Amino acid sequence: MRCKKFSFTLQPLILVLNLIVVNESTAKICKNCGFLLESTHHFCPNCGQEHKERIIYFKEFFIDFLGDYFTFDSKIIRSVRPLLFSPGFLTSEYLDGRRVRYIPPLRMYIFISIFFFLMLSSSKEPIQLDGENLDAAFFDAYFDIWMPRLFFFLLPLFAFFTYFLFRQKGRYYLSSFIFSVHFHAFVLLLFTVYIFISSYLSQAMYGVNQWMLLACGLIVEIYLLVALKRVFDKKWLTTWFRLILLNIFYIFSVAGVFLAIAVLIYKTQY
Template structure:
């Protein structure tokens, strides 16, 4: 879509007299576009330039949410002009997600093996502990992983009781590090798909596009959950629907993109998911440790 410009007759930077065809100043290179307008117009221009938020954006969102794997399939077939580019879509969705995550109310309930001890904690200590409890609930993995995480949570309790932890700083560091970790894990998931589907002789970029669309869907679901937390503070149970729905979505997306039977897809989905969740668990646990050490 061609950008709608509010053109000057004279360059405000160097004084060059513009002709109608000049989108940039031939003398100094400044864009011939007036930005001194109400904020509403700037926001509209940003969305339009970033996402083409008109028909293109809504069509992309529709396919992403309700047609698992279709956007990836369209990309592989070269049908790309009608949809928001995958990287641009991911960046926008992840920015919205991590912004809401940073400002969302912390309503996770702490549930360790010693409730009597938790009852003795100050509210500040419980707030710090809740950060790790959120990660614990997210992992939901094997008992060994839960025990290791409980040890880290216990260390946080001791540190918080001693007044050595700035809980807000820990939270901010965890969110910042998580955004970076997810950006690294996204190509990892694509590489896992590349390994399990290597007999199809597909280029890695096809698997990467699948991963980008899958992570974008997950972030949208998580964003909906974060919005619900503002209105339903006791909505922690809803959280567990996010990974469940994402798993079902990825399974059907894999079947559409890789064109295998339900059983063949399942036999690849299970080990790919297990390996990815294991890497995610390790990354989140490492994030907790690093955030604590730097606080």
């Protein structure tokens, strides 16, 4: 028992002796666990923490905070750029097994949806709670609660319609769900940009705002057509015809969901 205790007490002394023997230019200690690092070690072999001998800035602190959840690195550029300008590319890459270089679909959707709903809530004008506007404020507050849930509900619903219309041998429902996640992430990102721009337009430029909204709708349809063609590899005419059916099914479903929410809000209030 004494030998074990004696050997344990020598550990700090051995560590100090190691520091004396090692050249000062190459000696590095992990600030997390105290492990002796080599000059080539950028990460601690013992605990895995990155070794940094410099001041940590706020930007780095923010990235470290979000890194575990959203992988804040070069994956963002490699993911957002094709999401915007290469319809269906990310879905094809994911289904073909090339996944590590991109942000996972659901993680990307959650990240973009957070920005979308933050932008949406900040763009609303405050409502004076008098007798005339009380009902409007009540409905508005409930829609703020239900909108994120609605979008999560629309993901599998849109995937079901896509799977039904573009079913392929060897492709399962999950393939259509991945496509749905990427498509809705694009839609949210596009309308986040639209809300940001329209928030700076004055009332006199109402017509420009309407044209921008119409352009966004047209972009979404063209994007969806190209994405469906790339992922499911149908003929252009077949893809276009099934896109029309997909729009009909989806629009009626969204309208039905909005109506159900409105009825639920009405019953809650009255």
